[in-house]
Amino acid sequence: MPKISDERRAARRLQILEAAWRCFQRQGLHATTMDDIIREAGLSAGAVYSYFPGKEALILAAVTDSLGGIRDLVAPALATRPLPAPDVLAGRIMQAVADFSTREGYDLRRIALLGWSEAQRNEPLRQTMRDFYLPFRDALEAAAAQWQASGQLRPGSAAPDVARAILAAVLGYVVQSAVLGDVEPEEIARGIRALGAA
Amino acid sequence: MPKISDERRAARRLQILEAAWRCFQRQGLHATTMDDIIREAGLSAGAVYSYFPGKEALILAAVTDSLGGIRDLVAPALATRPLPAPDVLAGRIMQAVADFSTREGYDLRRIALLGWSEAQRNEPLRQTMRDFYLPFRDALEAAAAQWQASGQLRPGSAAPDVARAILAAVLGYVVQSAVLGDVEPEEIARGIRALGAA
Amino acid sequence: MPKISDERRAARRLQILEAAWRCFQRQGLHATTMDDIIREAGLSAGAVYSYFPGKEALILAAVTDSLGGIRDLVAPALATRPLPAPDVLAGRIMQAVADFSTREGYDLRRIALLGWSEAQRNEPLRQTMRDFYLPFRDALEAAAAQWQASGQLRPGSAAPDVARAILAAVLGYVVQSAVLGDVEPEEIARGIRALGAA
Amino acid sequence: MPKISDERRAARRLQILEAAWRCFQRQGLHATTMDDIIREAGLSAGAVYSYFPGKEALILAAVTDSLGGIRDLVAPALATRPLPAPDVLAGRIMQAVADFSTREGYDLRRIALLGWSEAQRNEPLRQTMRDFYLPFRDALEAAAAQWQASGQLRPGSAAPDVARAILAAVLGYVVQSAVLGDVEPEEIARGIRALGAA
DNA sequence: GATGAATGAGTCTTCATTCAT
């Protein structure tokens, strides 16, 4: 039989990954069985296993790709020049995550929670996450340095602290939104702004 | 054996719950088998099942009790008078969580992540969390109202927004700490303070 | 502590046995747990085990006692003199079983089915049943001999065959009644009578 | 493995069902473990569970199929024309049951007892049995009407009563045979004949 | 390349029985 084209292979891979996303988000990582994913993808067990060596790999790929998706969505906000004020930037990042989440069938916030949880005991996944969040925080730190230079931060403050605070706000927005469900990016942004006191 | 005293019963219950905590934190909620917990508790299967009707209940109890533990630790910070400035209060709350986590064998931050993840598809657990976080956020809102009254917030800001922002910072600290591991409460607090610009 | 009186012991035994009857009839032999019986009897596990060595013994005792109960109820019918005609006698026996079954909480027919089933793989129980049914059939055989002598049976017939046929009718009534539930002793009796053709 | 043919699927199903029959008959319904059946069938647990959703279904299928087997064996006796006399018909029906029972490894009489017992607390099974016995009794009633018409029953008798009496005899034969083991269809038939008195 | 039937180790849970108090 003729080899399948690379293009077809990539499409198949994505088909499986999206099926996995839908299942993971619906039922969680562990409650999702390979059979669920196989059926959702409309393929055979053998087919799925020829694209991914196992469930672990599927989880890792699903999370990695999600993370990649966010990176692409968040990057523009970070690259905006002139750099928006801290509260505005944070708001835009959170909004990007929220927008990504409204995509048909994937609520990124839910997947993020599942991934964080899983990363506690899944070393490759943990590493993947570090590889995503650390550069992201570094980018925030660079932004903080600019704010500092332009006098938008309290004098004597440290860029790493600011980066950590803003990252916390973003991650915390995701948790709050997934668990309580009644928070908007704009509210958090306004709250941050409010803290910038008299 | 004759009827066991209420005190002994409670001690046994705690013995099992602590074993479950240790296991959950080590291996995650689903990767932990009842057998793991049973062995860790040093009891028999039947004994464990006579205190908890099943794994689900054990998960719920573990998370609920953890949450209760935090509440007790965090309450003093919220009750401090005069009320500390926003960044100081947030720092104290995060510090309380961090302190709780150093207790022998339970890292509360890890359990929190597991719980948030599980709450996505476990309705009783989700409700338990709402019952914990909502009043906590209300308390933050009350604090925000005081800050407003004393002119510590930017004029025209809304207390609910501030409460959401601070809750996000605290939750985000937990995520960042669990996933990246290189964040201290103090750093986030300083970062928040830094945002309170000129 | 003073020894319990024999009378009290017997009362306790009966209390347990009746609890077992009710449970067995409600849930079947195997679906009934010792705990069900213990709770139904309102005693402690230890108490029940001090009267019966185990579940097996409880089953055997429950069935044996049921059988004894029938024997006592059926005996008068067999002893009636002058001996009633075959269909009348069969009707009276079935009626006795039906009457016994209306006693509060024990439907003997149900217990009979459970016992027959269990006897397939429980040798002591099987033996107990043989010890009950064989003498009963012998008594029927004696009756048949009398019917023969008084010309109430077709000439040339054998008393053992008649005894087997009547026993079959009685047992079959129990089955039919338990499984289909719409049969009365009187109907079977009339049916037997109808067979005594021209 | 590619898709299995319907034929092979049916063969596998039967293989499992026959294994279950053998186990049930040997050890009873509840004392038979799924593991027993799995080993007897020479398959894996997963294979068995892919053909039957659980033990309950296996019990129901085993009994249902047994019942179907009898129906097929008994039907010819009921269809014989000219219709045999009541005692002869009853004898043939019982003989059909006895013949069925000598088949390698399945004693239908034992399975019948197990099924009756189980039907007490298993509603689907109970319904299956009603669906089998009721039409069978109806067929007997039709036969009784013919006997009546041809003057083979005592004048004034009712066909439903006769049907009930013959069904009782057949069921009772099964019980007597399973519990006491020393009864032949012919004996019961002769006994019934003997009751047709002078 | 693809299929999906089969595998079997592993999971949660139950329950008859015991025995320290």
Place this chain on the structure above:
DNA sequence: AATGAATGAAGACTCATTCAT
């Protein structure tokens, strides 16, 4: 004598993965 907490050996069922066709 009585209690009822504790035991632990099963039991039913699941599911990631493989491989014959």
